[in-house]
Amino acid sequence: MRLETLFLAATVSLSLASSVWAFEPLTIIDQGSFSAGGTVITEAGTFDNKAPLNSAGQTFHGDHAYSFYQVPEAPRELPLVLWHGAFQSGKSWETTADGREGFQTLMLRRHFAVHTIDQPRRGKAGNSTVAAEVKPTAYDQLFFDMFRIGQWPNYFDNVQFDTSEDTLIEFLRSVTPNTGAFDPEVVSDGVSALIDKIGPSILVTHSQAGGPGWLTAIKNANVKAVISYEPGSGYVFPENEMPEPISGSAGTLKPEPVSAEDFAKLTEIPIVVYYGDNIPEDPTDDFGLDNWRTRLAMARLWVAAINRHGGDATLVHLPEQGIHGNTHFLFSDLNNQQIADLATAWIEEKGLGGMAAK
Amino acid sequence: MRLETLFLAATVSLSLASSVWAFEPLTIIDQGSFSAGGTVITEAGTFDNKAPLNSAGQTFHGDHAYSFYQVPEAPRELPLVLWHGAFQSGKSWETTADGREGFQTLMLRRHFAVHTIDQPRRGKAGNSTVAAEVKPTAYDQLFFDMFRIGQWPNYFDNVQFDTSEDTLIEFLRSVTPNTGAFDPEVVSDGVSALIDKIGPSILVTHSQAGGPGWLTAIKNANVKAVISYEPGSGYVFPENEMPEPISGSAGTLKPEPVSAEDFAKLTEIPIVVYYGDNIPEDPTDDFGLDNWRTRLAMARLWVAAINRHGGDATLVHLPEQGIHGNTHFLFSDLNNQQIADLATAWIEEKGLGGMAAK
Numbered sequence: 001m002r003l004e005t006l007f008l009a010a011t012v013s014l015s016l017a018s019s020v021w022a023f024e025p026l027t028i029i030d031q032g033s034f035s036a037g038g039t040v041i042t043e044a045g046t047f048d049n050k051a052p053l054n055s056a057g058q059t060f061h062g063d064h065a066y067s068f069y070q071v072p073e074a075p076r077e078l079p080l081v082l083w084h085g086a087f088q089s090g091k092s093w094e095t096t097a098d099g100r101e102g103f104q105t106l107m108l109r110r111h112f113a114v115h116t117i118d119q120p121r122r123g124k125a126g127n128s129t130v131a132a133e134v135k136p137t138a139y140d141q142l143f144f145d146m147f148r149i150g151q152w153p154n155y156f157d158n159v160q161f162d163t164s165e166d167t168l169i170e171f172l173r174s175v176t177p178n179t180g181a182f183d184p185e186v187v188s189d190g191v192s193a194l195i196d197k198i199g200p201s202i203l204v205t206h207s208q209a210g211g212p213g214w215l216t217a218i219k220n221a222n223v224k225a226v227i228s229y230e231p232g233s234g235y236v237f238p239e240n241e242m243p244e245p246i247s248g249s250a251g252t253l254k255p256e257p258v259s260a261e262d263f264a265k266l267t268e269i270p271i272v273v274y275y276g277d278n279i280p281e282d283p284t285d286d287f288g289l290d291n292w293r294t295r296l297a298m299a300r301l302w303v304a305a306i307n308r309h310g311g312d313a314t315l316v317h318l319p320e321q322g323i324h325g326n327t328h329f330l331f332s333d334l335n336n337q338q339i340a341d342l343a344t345a346w347i348e349e350k351g352l353g354g355m356a357a358k
Numbered sequence: 359m360r361l362e363t364l365f366l367a368a369t370v371s372l373s374l375a376s377s378v379w380a381f382e383p384l385t386i387i388d389q390g391s392f393s394a395g396g397t398v399i400t401e402a403g404t405f406d407n408k409a410p411l412n413s414a415g416q417t418f419h420g421d422h423a424y425s426f427y428q429v430p431e432a433p434r435e436l437p438l439v440l441w442h443g444a445f446q447s448g449k450s451w452e453t454t455a456d457g458r459e460g461f462q463t464l465m466l467r468r469h470f471a472v473h474t475i476d477q478p479r480r481g482k483a484g485n486s487t488v489a490a491e492v493k494p495t496a497y498d499q500l501f502f503d504m505f506r507i508g509q510w511p512n513y514f515d516n517v518q519f520d521t522s523e524d525t526l527i528e529f530l531r532s533v534t535p536n537t538g539a540f541d542p543e544v545v546s547d548g549v550s551a552l553i554d555k556i557g558p559s560i561l562v563t564h565s566q567a568g569g570p571g572w573l574t575a576i577k578n579a580n581v582k583a584v585i586s587y588e589p590g591s592g593y594v595f596p597e598n599e600m601p602e603p604i605s606g607s608a609g610t611l612k613p614e615p616v617s618a619e620d621f622a623k624l625t626e627i628p629i630v631v632y633y634g635d636n637i638p639e640d641p642t643d644d645f646g647l648d649n650w651r652t653r654l655a656m657a658r659l660w661v662a663a664i665n666r667h668g669g670d671a672t673l674v675h676l677p678e679q680g681i682h683g684n685t686h687f688l689f690s691d692l693n694n695q696q697i698a699d700l701a702t703a704w705i706e707e708k709g710l711g712g713m714a715a716k
Contacts, residue, residue, distance in 0.1 A: 023388040025431070030381045031463065032453030035531040043496040047510060050607070050643050052503050058496035061530040068426075068452065073383070089482040094426065095390030105389065123482045124447045126534035131493040134537050136486060138401040138416035145410050152405060172419040173393040176484035179492050179535060249408070285408050 023101070026108060030071040037193025038064030038120065041129055062127035063120045063180075065190030066090075067198070070104075071113040077356040078202050078224055078347075079113035083191060085207025085232065086182070087143070087175045089123030090116040092206060096332045097171035098162035103331040106340040111355070115198060119209070120190035121180040128180025140172050145288030147328040148278045156278050158325035160333035182208070184234060188215035195222045202352060204343075207232045207328065210273075211256065218258065218265045225352050226271045227343055230328050232295060235302045238263040238309075243301045248283050250291035253298055267311030270350040273299050274342075276326025276333075277319045292328075312350075316342070381459070384466060388429040395551025396422025396478065399487055420485035421478045421538075423548030424448075425556070428462075429471040435714040436560050436582055436705075437471035441549060443565025443590065444540070445501070445533045447481030448474040450564060454690040455529035456520035461689040464698040469713070473556060477567070478548035479538040486538025498530050503646025505686040506636045514636050516683035518691035540566070542592060546573035553580045560705060565590045565686065568631075569614065575627060576620045583710050584629045585701055588686050590653060593660045596621040596667075601659045606641050608649035611656055625669030628708040631657050632700075634684025634691075635677045650686075670708075674700070 038061055045056025052058075068090060069079070082104065084092040093116050094102040101109075104116050121128040141152040150156045155163050187209075195201060195216065204227045205213035211234010217223040218236075237243065239257035246253045279292040299315055306313035318326050323338065330339050347353045396419055403414030410416075426448060427437070440462065442450040451474050452460040459467075462474050479486040499510040508514045513521045545567075553559060553574065562585045563571035569592010575581040576594075595601065597615035604611045637650040657673055664671035676684050681696065688697050705711045 026386045026389070028384045028386055031384070032457075032460065033449055034453060034457075035528060038531065041494055041496055047499045049499075049503055049509055050645055052497075052500035052645050055496040058500065059498040059530075060494045060496040061498065061527065061533065062494055064531045066449065066531075089484075091391055091424065091482050095392060099390075099392075102390065118482070123484065124449050124476070124534055125531075126447075126481065126484070126492075126537070127494065127531070128492065129494050131491065133489065134484075134486065134492055135489040136399055136418050136420055136538075138399055138413040138418040139410075140417040140419065141405045141407075142410035142416065145407055151407055169419065170393060172417075173396065173422045173424075173483075173485070175419065176482055177537060179484070179537060180494075287408055287410050 024109070026105070027073040028070050029073055029075070031069060033066065033068040034197065035064045035066045035125065036197050037190040038062055039129055060127065060129070062129040063186050063190060064125055064127070065120050065187070065194045066118040066123065066125035067115040067194050069113060069115040070108055072108040072111055074111055075113045075356050076111050077354050078200055078352055079115055079198060080107055081115045081117060081191070081195060081198060081201050081203050083117055083119065083203065083205045083209040083213060085209050087177065088206070089118045089176050091174045092329070093331065096336065097174070098164070098167040100336070103336060103340060106336060110340060110344045115194070115201070117191065117194060119187040121178050121182070121186070123176060125190070126179040130180045132178060132180045134177050134179065142288070143172070143175065145286070146291060148276065148288065148292065149327050151286060151288070156325065158277065159327060160325040160335050161327050162334065184212045184215060188212040188219060191216050192220045195220050198222070200224050202227065202347060205229065205231065206331070210234055211236070214266060217269060218262045223269065225269050225347065225350060227346070228271070228273045229330050230275055230292070230295070231273060231299065235298050236263065236266070237302065237305055241305065243298070246294040246297050248290040248294045249285045250287045250294065253294040255298065264309065267306055267309045270352070271306065271311070271313040272316060272346050273303060273313070274316045274318065274330055275299065276328065276330050277324050382467070384463070385431040386428050387431055387433070389427060391424065391426040392555065393422045393424045393483065394555050395548040396420055397487055418485070418487070420487040421544050421548060422483055422485070423478050423545070423552045424476040424481065424483040425473040425552050427471065427473040428466055430466045430469055432469055433471045433714050434469050435712050436558055436710055437473055437556060438465055439473045439475060439549070439553060439556060439559050439561050441475055441477065441561065441563045441567040441571060443567050445535065446564070447476045447534050449532045450687070451689065454694065455532070456522070456525040458694070461694060461698060464694060468698060468702045473552070473559070475549065475552060477545045479536050479540070479544070481534055483548070484537040488538045490536060490538045492535050492537065500646070501530070501533065503644070504649060506634065506646065506650065507685050509644060509646070514683065516635065517685060518683040518693050519685050520692065542570045542573060546570040546577060549574050550578040553578050556580070558582050560585065560710060563587065563589065564689070568592055569594070572624060576616065576623045581627065583627050583705065583708060585704070586629070586631045587688050588633055588650070588653070589631060589657065593656050594621065594624070595660065595663055599663065601656070604652040604655050606648040606652045607643045608645045608652065611652040613656065622667065625664055625667045628710070629664065629669070629671040630674060630704050631661060631671070632674045632676065632688055633657065634686065634688050635682050
């Protein structure tokens with residue numbers, strides 16, 4: 001359906017109370033984009049204005065991060081910083097593949113300022129200080145399985161994901177590659193630099209951003225809380241309290257060591273970790289599922305370690321709360337309004353949802 | 359300055375009438391993102407759920423385009439589709455490097471719905487069906503010269519670009535690479551697919567997008583007008599009416615042949631081409647400047663050809679209109695409010711600025 005038609009249909013629906021979903025107007029009191037962090041490569045030699053295709057004496061800015069932000073009316077004091085996962089960009093948080101409002105807009109409506117970022121070496125922040133071969137790798141079915149939309153070619157019966165072909169196509173077009181090798185230190189440095197500019201904020205991570213998210217919270221005291229959706233790796237433990245790696249058909253998940261001093265920083269801020277549905281309890285040779293069995297098991301150990309050290313970490317396994325069918329992309333699933341409400345309630349419960357001073 | 363502080367300062371300024379620039383609230387009646395176009399690669403073989411890192415039997419979606427759109431209150435009927443140039447993404451149109459509202463926001467305030475796109479193989483639309491080596495190439499000083507900010511290391515005396523170091527750093531961080539080789543057919547197909555979804559609209563191109571912009575207008579009757587900011591190449595002429603190439607110290611600019619039938623399509627819609635300042639009239643061995651001497655010269659021949667064939671093309675060389683100092687990035691220059699007003703006035707003059715039906 002043309003967006004023009006959708007717009008007209010939405011307008012009409014306001015008066016006819018039709019079943020067409022109507023976008024409630026949003027008042028935005030600030031929006032824009034900016035970048036932060038990164039490094040500068042300087043080539044040896046002298047720049048020649050008459051031969052500027054020669055890089056001698058020129059510079060290159062790379063490994064910075066990018067943010068597009070919006071501030072709603074009557075915003076809460078702490079903005080959200082939304083950090084995508086592997087093979088994704090800020091688009092993860094935008095309009096869902098089946099055309100509903102994305103988490104970005106849902107949280108603006110809940111009065112959060114929202115920063116939707118691209119990490120270094122991804123999306124609009126594509127300048128990388130290291131070279132890379134970028135190849136078209138056919139992984140659509142890996143994603144379908146790994147993201148627990150189903151077991152290709154079958155959707156899970158209860159899945160919170162629209163099963164039309166158009167939706168799947170739109171979802172698969174959100175995939176976008178690294179322009180330089182993924183490096184947890186590079187991405188956490190870049191996001192930390194964004195957060196230096198943003199100030200006190202709540203970090204919201206997804207999947208591969210989970211691990212670097214902990215590193216960013218360790219590096220930057222402006223991170224006042226972390227909400228992590230299905231962290232995929234990088235669970236950090238004090239180096240003398242490392243649990244055993246957890247193995248399965250998707251490989252071995254290793255804990256990551258940090259100093260006791262660094263780990264302690266993660267006990268100073270509230271943290272919540274969400275996992276969705278269809279994660280097996282017992283080992284299975286279905287790679288896409290067993291991957292999450294090991295992650296969820298490690299998450300339990302990690303939350304326990306944080307709390308044992310005096311922190312405030314909560315693990316929410318949604319099916320245990322009676323919320324079924326969520327995929328790896330909880331925040332864009334069919335029930336994402338509910339997911340947004342849960343996040344909001346948690347933030348408020350932790351006393352971090354207060355309004356900004358006027 | 360932290361954005362939080364900027365926000366508070368902006369709020370304060372409303373009452374204290376301080377010199378801090380305050381963002382006037384924007385009412386957005388729809389926003390989101392989507393992708394369109396592209397192709398699917400299917401690997402031979404059969405997908406194995408138990409070994410999904412093996413691409414056999416899997417698919418890859420690539421070469422699509424991406425759009426982030428916003429619709430303001432009381433929108434005009436025709437949205438704008440903003441198409442970035444080489445080494446850029448939609449960020450070109452966002453907040454300026456010195457922190458002012460970007461063309462995206464300026465045109466929302468002028469009641470245009472705005473689509474800010476990433477072309478295939480760039481930014482958030484990074485999946486490319488062809489492999490590429492992405493290398494950090496030091497070209498910051500090339501860009502400084504080529505974009506006519508100055509002649510490195512000197513800014514032009516009259517330049518419409520803030521000369522602080524922070525601004526230049528922010529500007530250079532907007533650079534982002536191709537993830538696959540630039541291909542005018544691929545990008546114009548992708549943008550045409552976006553425009554199939556968007557419907558009737560006004561295409562706004564910059565630099566390297568100029569040429570593919572003409573191709574998109576030829577392919578898609580939904581393109582009702584084109585505004586082109588300093589097209590860099592791809593000036594299409596009827597294949598039996600090709601002007602001589604124009605040579606200079608920046609190389610030889612060749613016209614591109616199209617069929618008479620295709621060229622005729624460009625005579626059916628109003629077109630305006632803008633060029634800024636500091637473009638030499640006489641050949642010079644300053645590469646960054648002579649590049650534009652040849653482009654402006656070709657633009658004059660092209661506009662004449664369009665009009666000779668019964669079209670409606672206008673060339674606006676801003677210094678001739680008494681507007682001085684504009685760089686290659688007119689729409690983000692210090693006088694971008696004026697640039698936005700000019701575009702709006704032209705659209706209205708062409709009868710394409712009417713409001714959408716309620």
